[in-house]
Amino acid sequence: MKAAFLTGIREMEIRETPAPNISDPHGVLLRVGVVGVCGSDVHYYTTGRIGSLVVHYPEWTGHECAGRVVAIGAQVTKLKVGQRVAVDPLITCGHCDQCLSGREHTCRNQGFLACPGQGPGALAEYLVMPERSCYAIPESMTTVQAAAVEPLSIGIYAQRLAEMRPGAKMAILGSGPIGLCVLLASRAACDCTVYATDLLDGRLAMARRCGANWVGNPKQIDVVRAILELEPLGVDCVFECAGQQETLDQAIELLKPGGSVLMIGIPEVDRVSFSIHTMRRKEIQVQSVRRQNHCMAPAIDLVSKGVINLDQIVTHHFPLAETKQAFDLVADYQDGVVKAIVHVSE
Protein backbone atom coordinates (compact mmCIF):
# COMPACT_ATOMS: atom_id res chain seq x y z
CA MET A 1 0.00 0.00 0.00
CA LYS A 2 0.98 3.64 -0.26
CA ALA A 3 1.62 5.66 2.91
CA ALA A 4 3.08 9.07 3.75
CA PHE A 5 6.27 9.09 5.81
CA LEU A 6 8.20 11.94 7.41
CA THR A 7 11.77 11.55 6.14
CA GLY A 8 13.42 14.65 7.62
CA ILE A 9 12.63 18.15 8.85
CA ARG A 10 10.03 19.42 6.38
CA GLU A 11 10.62 16.36 4.24
CA MET A 12 8.01 13.78 3.34
CA GLU A 13 7.66 10.91 0.88
CA ILE A 14 4.85 8.70 -0.27
CA ARG A 15 6.32 5.17 -0.05
CA GLU A 16 5.19 1.63 -0.71
CA THR A 17 4.91 -0.36 2.51
CA PRO A 18 3.24 -3.69 3.42
CA ALA A 19 -0.46 -3.36 4.20
CA PRO A 20 -1.30 -4.30 7.82
CA ASN A 21 -3.07 -7.51 8.83
CA ILE A 22 -5.56 -8.05 11.63
CA SER A 23 -3.49 -9.78 14.32
CA ASP A 24 -5.77 -9.09 17.31
CA PRO A 25 -9.27 -10.67 17.25
CA HIS A 26 -10.69 -7.30 18.32
CA GLY A 27 -9.00 -5.52 15.39
CA VAL A 28 -10.68 -3.93 12.40
CA LEU A 29 -9.05 -3.37 8.99
CA LEU A 30 -9.98 0.02 7.56
CA ARG A 31 -9.66 1.43 4.07
CA VAL A 32 -8.69 4.97 5.01
CA GLY A 33 -10.97 7.52 3.33
CA VAL A 34 -9.74 10.94 4.41
CA VAL A 35 -7.27 12.37 6.93
CA GLY A 36 -7.29 15.85 8.46
CA VAL A 37 -3.95 17.61 8.89
CA CYS A 38 -3.52 18.50 12.56
CA GLY A 39 -1.23 21.06 14.20
CA SER A 40 0.51 18.25 16.09
CA ASP A 41 1.34 16.39 12.83
CA VAL A 42 2.80 19.63 11.54
CA HIS A 43 4.85 20.08 14.76
CA TYR A 44 6.56 16.74 14.05
CA TYR A 45 6.96 17.70 10.38
CA THR A 46 8.62 21.08 11.04
CA THR A 47 10.55 20.40 14.27
CA GLY A 48 10.93 16.59 14.49
CA ARG A 49 9.59 16.41 18.05
CA ILE A 50 6.95 17.35 20.59
CA GLY A 51 8.57 17.54 24.03
CA SER A 52 10.29 14.23 24.77
CA LEU A 53 8.69 12.45 21.78
CA VAL A 54 11.32 12.58 19.05
CA VAL A 55 10.83 11.40 15.48
CA HIS A 56 13.09 8.62 14.14
CA TYR A 57 12.95 8.71 10.34
CA PRO A 58 11.19 7.42 8.40
CA GLU A 59 8.13 8.03 10.60
CA TRP A 60 4.42 7.52 9.96
CA THR A 61 2.16 10.57 10.05
CA GLY A 62 -1.51 11.58 10.32
CA HIS A 63 -4.12 10.71 12.94
CA GLU A 64 -7.44 12.49 12.26
CA CYS A 65 -9.10 9.94 10.04
CA ALA A 66 -12.24 8.27 8.85
CA GLY A 67 -12.68 5.29 6.58
CA ARG A 68 -14.56 2.14 5.75
CA VAL A 69 -14.37 -1.26 7.46
CA VAL A 70 -13.06 -3.85 4.97
CA ALA A 71 -12.36 -6.80 7.34
CA ILE A 72 -13.00 -7.61 10.99
CA GLY A 73 -11.31 -9.79 13.60
CA ALA A 74 -13.00 -12.91 14.98
CA GLN A 75 -14.17 -11.20 18.20
CA VAL A 76 -15.44 -7.96 16.71
CA THR A 77 -19.09 -7.62 17.76
CA LYS A 78 -20.38 -4.15 16.88
CA LEU A 79 -18.86 -3.26 13.52
CA LYS A 80 -19.60 -4.83 10.15
CA VAL A 81 -17.72 -4.89 6.87
CA GLY A 82 -18.80 -1.94 4.72
CA GLN A 83 -19.59 0.44 7.58
CA ARG A 84 -17.97 3.87 7.61
CA VAL A 85 -16.31 4.91 10.86
CA ALA A 86 -14.74 7.91 12.58
CA VAL A 87 -11.52 6.92 14.33
CA ASP A 88 -10.29 7.84 17.79
CA PRO A 89 -6.50 7.72 17.20
CA LEU A 90 -5.90 6.49 20.76
CA ILE A 91 -5.14 2.83 21.47
CA THR A 92 -5.48 1.97 25.15
CA CYS A 93 -4.49 -1.06 27.22
CA GLY A 94 -7.87 -1.43 28.95
CA HIS A 95 -6.42 -2.71 32.24
CA CYS A 96 -4.25 -0.02 33.89
CA ASP A 97 -5.52 2.14 36.77
CA GLN A 98 -6.31 4.99 34.36
CA CYS A 99 -8.32 2.83 31.94
CA LEU A 100 -10.16 1.18 34.83
CA SER A 101 -11.12 4.57 36.28
CA GLY A 102 -12.50 5.85 32.98
CA ARG A 103 -9.47 7.96 32.10
CA GLU A 104 -8.48 6.05 28.96
CA HIS A 105 -6.91 9.19 27.51
CA THR A 106 -4.17 9.04 30.16
CA CYS A 107 -3.73 5.25 29.83
CA ARG A 108 -0.26 4.35 31.06
CA ASN A 109 0.38 2.00 28.13
CA GLN A 110 -1.22 4.02 25.39
CA GLY A 111 -0.37 4.26 21.76
CA PHE A 112 -1.50 7.07 19.50
CA LEU A 113 -1.50 7.01 15.72
CA ALA A 114 1.74 8.37 14.28
CA CYS A 115 3.21 9.38 17.63
CA PRO A 116 6.90 8.45 17.37
CA GLY A 117 7.35 4.78 18.23
CA GLN A 118 3.68 4.28 19.18
CA GLY A 119 1.83 3.18 16.13
CA PRO A 120 1.22 3.44 12.43
CA GLY A 121 -0.06 6.64 10.84
CA ALA A 122 -3.44 7.29 9.31
CA LEU A 123 -1.94 8.71 6.11
CA ALA A 124 -1.90 5.27 4.54
CA GLU A 125 -4.30 3.31 2.36
CA TYR A 126 -5.05 0.77 5.10
CA LEU A 127 -5.04 0.88 8.86
CA VAL A 128 -5.83 -1.65 11.60
CA MET A 129 -7.46 -0.27 14.73
CA PRO A 130 -9.09 -1.89 17.78
CA GLU A 131 -12.86 -2.01 17.40
CA ARG A 132 -13.27 0.20 20.47
CA SER A 133 -11.40 3.05 18.71
CA CYS A 134 -13.85 3.05 15.79
CA TYR A 135 -17.23 4.78 15.82
CA ALA A 136 -19.81 3.94 13.14
CA ILE A 137 -21.20 7.08 11.53
CA PRO A 138 -24.70 7.59 10.13
CA GLU A 139 -25.39 7.73 6.37
CA SER A 140 -26.13 11.45 6.64
CA MET A 141 -22.56 12.22 7.69
CA THR A 142 -19.78 12.77 5.16
CA THR A 143 -16.42 11.04 5.59
CA VAL A 144 -14.77 14.48 5.75
CA GLN A 145 -17.04 15.45 8.65
CA ALA A 146 -16.18 12.14 10.33
CA ALA A 147 -12.45 12.94 10.17
CA ALA A 148 -13.07 16.39 11.64
CA VAL A 149 -14.96 14.82 14.54
CA GLU A 150 -11.65 14.07 16.27
CA PRO A 151 -10.62 17.74 16.78
CA LEU A 152 -14.26 18.59 17.57
CA SER A 153 -14.24 15.97 20.33
CA ILE A 154 -11.28 17.82 21.89
CA GLY A 155 -13.31 21.05 21.83
CA ILE A 156 -16.26 19.30 23.46
CA TYR A 157 -14.04 17.73 26.11
CA ALA A 158 -12.37 21.07 26.97
CA GLN A 159 -15.75 22.77 27.11
CA ARG A 160 -17.04 20.07 29.50
CA LEU A 161 -13.95 20.38 31.71
CA ALA A 162 -14.62 24.12 32.02
CA GLU A 163 -18.02 23.41 33.65
CA MET A 164 -19.40 26.59 32.12
CA ARG A 165 -22.71 27.87 33.39
CA PRO A 166 -25.31 29.50 31.13
CA GLY A 167 -24.40 33.14 30.67
CA ALA A 168 -20.67 32.42 31.10
CA LYS A 169 -18.12 34.81 29.64
CA MET A 170 -15.25 33.06 27.94
CA ALA A 171 -12.19 33.87 25.88
CA ILE A 172 -10.55 31.68 23.26
CA LEU A 173 -6.93 32.68 22.66
CA GLY A 174 -5.89 31.20 19.32
CA SER A 175 -8.65 30.59 16.75
CA GLY A 176 -7.06 27.78 14.75
CA PRO A 177 -8.92 24.48 14.26
CA ILE A 178 -8.89 23.59 17.98
CA GLY A 179 -9.93 27.08 19.12
CA LEU A 180 -12.75 27.04 16.58
CA CYS A 181 -13.81 23.58 17.77
CA VAL A 182 -13.95 24.89 21.36
CA LEU A 183 -16.07 27.76 20.04
CA LEU A 184 -18.47 25.47 18.15
CA ALA A 185 -18.75 23.15 21.18
CA SER A 186 -19.40 26.04 23.57
CA ARG A 187 -22.04 27.59 21.32
CA ALA A 188 -23.79 24.22 21.07
CA ALA A 189 -23.60 23.59 24.83
CA CYS A 190 -24.77 26.82 26.41
CA ASP A 191 -25.66 30.45 26.11
CA CYS A 192 -22.33 32.21 26.58
CA THR A 193 -20.40 35.28 25.46
CA VAL A 194 -17.28 34.42 23.47
CA TYR A 195 -14.24 36.64 22.94
CA ALA A 196 -11.83 35.18 20.37
CA THR A 197 -8.33 36.26 19.37
CA ASP A 198 -5.85 35.27 16.69
CA LEU A 199 -2.90 36.74 14.83
CA LEU A 200 -4.60 36.00 11.49
CA ASP A 201 -7.56 38.12 10.42
CA GLY A 202 -8.93 35.30 8.24
CA ARG A 203 -9.25 33.08 11.31
CA LEU A 204 -10.98 35.87 13.21
CA ALA A 205 -13.49 36.20 10.37
CA MET A 206 -14.11 32.47 10.65
CA ALA A 207 -14.46 32.73 14.44
CA ARG A 208 -17.17 35.34 13.81
CA ARG A 209 -18.96 32.99 11.44
CA CYS A 210 -18.69 30.21 14.03
CA GLY A 211 -20.42 32.39 16.61
CA ALA A 212 -17.84 34.55 18.43
CA ASN A 213 -19.41 37.72 19.86
CA TRP A 214 -16.17 39.68 19.65
CA VAL A 215 -12.86 39.11 17.87
CA GLY A 216 -9.52 40.89 18.16
CA ASN A 217 -6.03 40.63 16.70
CA PRO A 218 -3.22 41.20 19.25
CA LYS A 219 -1.04 42.49 16.41
CA GLN A 220 -3.45 45.41 16.03
CA ILE A 221 -4.89 46.06 19.48
CA ASP A 222 -4.24 45.37 23.15
CA VAL A 223 -6.73 42.48 23.36
CA VAL A 224 -6.59 42.21 27.17
CA ARG A 225 -7.48 45.85 27.59
CA ALA A 226 -10.18 45.73 24.93
CA ILE A 227 -11.86 42.65 26.45
CA LEU A 228 -11.63 44.02 30.01
CA GLU A 229 -13.28 47.25 28.86
CA LEU A 230 -16.27 45.16 27.84
CA GLU A 231 -16.00 42.75 30.80
CA PRO A 232 -14.65 44.84 33.70
CA LEU A 233 -15.05 41.93 36.15
CA GLY A 234 -13.01 39.60 33.92
CA VAL A 235 -14.08 36.40 32.17
CA ASP A 236 -15.04 33.07 33.76
CA CYS A 237 -12.79 30.89 31.68
CA VAL A 238 -10.07 31.16 29.09
CA PHE A 239 -9.25 28.46 26.57
CA GLU A 240 -5.58 28.84 25.71
CA CYS A 241 -5.30 27.30 22.25
CA ALA A 242 -2.07 28.84 20.96
CA GLY A 243 0.56 27.26 23.21
CA GLN A 244 2.38 30.57 23.64
CA GLN A 245 3.74 32.28 26.76
CA GLU A 246 2.05 35.47 25.60
CA THR A 247 -1.41 33.90 25.51
CA LEU A 248 -0.90 32.26 28.93
CA ASP A 249 -0.06 35.71 30.32
CA GLN A 250 -3.15 37.17 28.66
CA ALA A 251 -5.26 34.38 30.15
CA ILE A 252 -4.20 35.20 33.72
CA GLU A 253 -4.91 38.91 33.13
CA LEU A 254 -8.32 38.27 31.58
CA LEU A 255 -9.71 35.93 34.24
CA LYS A 256 -11.96 36.98 37.07
CA PRO A 257 -11.06 35.75 40.58
CA GLY A 258 -11.88 32.05 40.79
CA GLY A 259 -11.75 31.71 37.00
CA SER A 260 -10.11 28.86 35.12
CA VAL A 261 -7.63 28.63 32.32
CA LEU A 262 -7.79 25.51 30.14
CA MET A 263 -4.46 24.83 28.50
CA ILE A 264 -5.03 23.11 25.17
CA GLY A 265 -2.31 24.57 22.93
CA ILE A 266 0.94 22.62 22.56
CA PRO A 267 3.92 24.87 23.38
CA GLU A 268 7.10 24.43 21.38
CA VAL A 269 9.12 25.05 24.56
CA ASP A 270 9.53 22.62 27.46
CA ARG A 271 8.63 25.11 30.21
CA VAL A 272 6.21 28.01 30.56
CA SER A 273 5.78 30.51 33.40
CA PHE A 274 2.90 32.19 35.20
CA SER A 275 2.57 35.54 36.90
CA ILE A 276 2.27 33.72 40.22
CA HIS A 277 1.14 36.63 42.41
CA THR A 278 -1.68 37.60 40.04
CA MET A 279 -2.63 33.96 39.86
CA ARG A 280 -2.48 33.50 43.62
CA ARG A 281 -4.50 36.62 44.42
CA LYS A 282 -7.19 35.65 41.95
CA GLU A 283 -7.05 31.96 42.94
CA ILE A 284 -6.93 30.91 39.29
CA GLN A 285 -7.51 27.26 38.42
CA VAL A 286 -5.19 25.81 35.80
CA GLN A 287 -6.50 22.81 33.91
CA SER A 288 -4.38 21.16 31.26
CA VAL A 289 -6.32 19.32 28.59
CA ARG A 290 -5.02 16.03 27.24
CA ARG A 291 -6.72 15.35 23.89
CA GLN A 292 -10.25 14.16 24.78
CA ASN A 293 -12.05 11.48 26.73
CA HIS A 294 -15.43 9.90 25.88
CA CYS A 295 -16.33 12.77 23.54
CA MET A 296 -16.21 11.07 20.11
CA ALA A 297 -19.80 9.79 20.36
CA PRO A 298 -21.27 13.15 21.47
CA ALA A 299 -19.30 14.87 18.68
CA ILE A 300 -20.75 12.51 16.05
CA ASP A 301 -24.21 13.08 17.49
CA LEU A 302 -23.98 16.89 17.39
CA VAL A 303 -22.65 16.92 13.83
CA SER A 304 -25.08 14.34 12.42
CA LYS A 305 -28.04 16.18 13.98
CA GLY A 306 -26.88 19.41 12.36
CA VAL A 307 -26.30 21.18 15.70
CA ILE A 308 -22.64 21.77 14.78
CA ASN A 309 -21.55 22.60 11.24
CA LEU A 310 -18.02 21.27 10.77
CA ASP A 311 -17.93 21.92 7.01
CA GLN A 312 -17.23 25.60 7.59
CA ILE A 313 -13.80 24.96 9.11
CA VAL A 314 -12.67 22.64 6.28
CA THR A 315 -10.92 24.92 3.80
CA HIS A 316 -8.59 22.81 1.62
CA HIS A 317 -8.50 19.39 -0.03
CA PHE A 318 -5.51 17.40 -1.37
CA PRO A 319 -4.94 13.92 -2.83
CA LEU A 320 -2.55 11.58 -0.96
CA ALA A 321 0.21 12.29 -3.51
CA GLU A 322 0.13 15.96 -2.44
CA THR A 323 0.29 15.40 1.31
CA LYS A 324 3.51 17.42 1.52
CA GLN A 325 1.78 20.43 -0.05
CA ALA A 326 -1.01 20.08 2.52
CA PHE A 327 1.51 20.04 5.40
CA ASP A 328 3.42 23.03 3.96
CA LEU A 329 0.20 24.98 3.57
CA VAL A 330 -0.75 24.35 7.22
CA ALA A 331 2.80 24.92 8.53
CA ASP A 332 3.02 28.30 6.80
CA TYR A 333 -0.61 29.38 7.45
CA GLN A 334 -1.01 30.01 3.72
CA ASP A 335 -4.15 30.85 1.79
CA GLY A 336 -6.39 31.26 4.82
CA VAL A 337 -6.11 27.56 5.66
CA VAL A 338 -7.92 26.27 8.73
CA LYS A 339 -8.46 22.53 8.26
CA ALA A 340 -6.79 20.82 5.31
CA ILE A 341 -8.02 17.36 4.35
CA VAL A 342 -6.02 14.69 2.52
CA HIS A 343 -8.17 12.36 0.45
CA VAL A 344 -6.60 8.92 0.57
CA SER A 345 -9.31 6.89 -1.16
CA GLU A 346 -12.33 9.19 -1.40
Ligand SMILES: [Zn+2]
Ligand atom coordinates in the same frame (compact mmCIF):
# COMPACT_ATOMS: atom_id res chain seq x y z
ZN1 LIG B 1 -5.10 16.20 16.10
Ligand SMILES: [Zn+2]
Ligand atom coordinates in the same frame (compact mmCIF):
# COMPACT_ATOMS: atom_id res chain seq x y z
ZN1 LIG C 1 -4.55 1.66 30.18
